[in-house]
Amino acid sequence: AQKVTQAQTEISVVEKEDVTLDCVYETRDTTYYLFWYKQPPSGELVFLIRRNSFDEQNEISGRYSWNFQKSTSSFNFTITASQVVDSAVYFCALLPYNTNAGKSTFGDGTTLTVKP
């Protein structure tokens, strides 16, 4: 069985603060993918990043960065210099590699509120 835990239900920060969203996962698979999705107040779900389990390189994209640590089964997401437009629900998800069709397990989401 696989599980994704996003322990932070809600986070509130003031604009320009840095914020880290935690994601811890459990899986018996040796090869898998991890994802982050964003759901802004408008409701759509937007893909942010995919990371393969065999690639532990961290990634930076503008103000966003992701820290994947296989040893601690974590895939944390940091927003630097947060902006009001970053306010959204963020979901972490896990997908085993050996599957004919991707049964992703989603975390319960973290609601981020960035105040001006």
Added chain:
Amino acid sequence: DTAVSQTPKYLVTQMGNDKSIKCEQNLGHDTMYWYKQDSKKFLKIMFSYNNKELIINETVPNRFSPKSPDKAHLNLHINSLELGDSAVYFCASSPLRGGEQFFGPGTRLTVL
């Protein structure tokens, strides 16, 4: 061009009615899904189809029946609607292995 589209966007109906939600993707993906997002924003997979074949069928009441007429379409039919069915239903698609999922805009179903 819309990658994953759903119709309708809003659906308000009475208990006991039967309704359908349609989904189409123009990305050429092999796999399509239905998710239910409840009022607490929890996302739960309901069904997954791969090349028109049902792959994943989570513990969903059999009042819910997916139908995939071709690889680009996955519709969801719901019989005898109940109050607890009120939620946002998302359709998604992805490449066969390891791909990110592209979500439709969601259908907000309200059962009165």
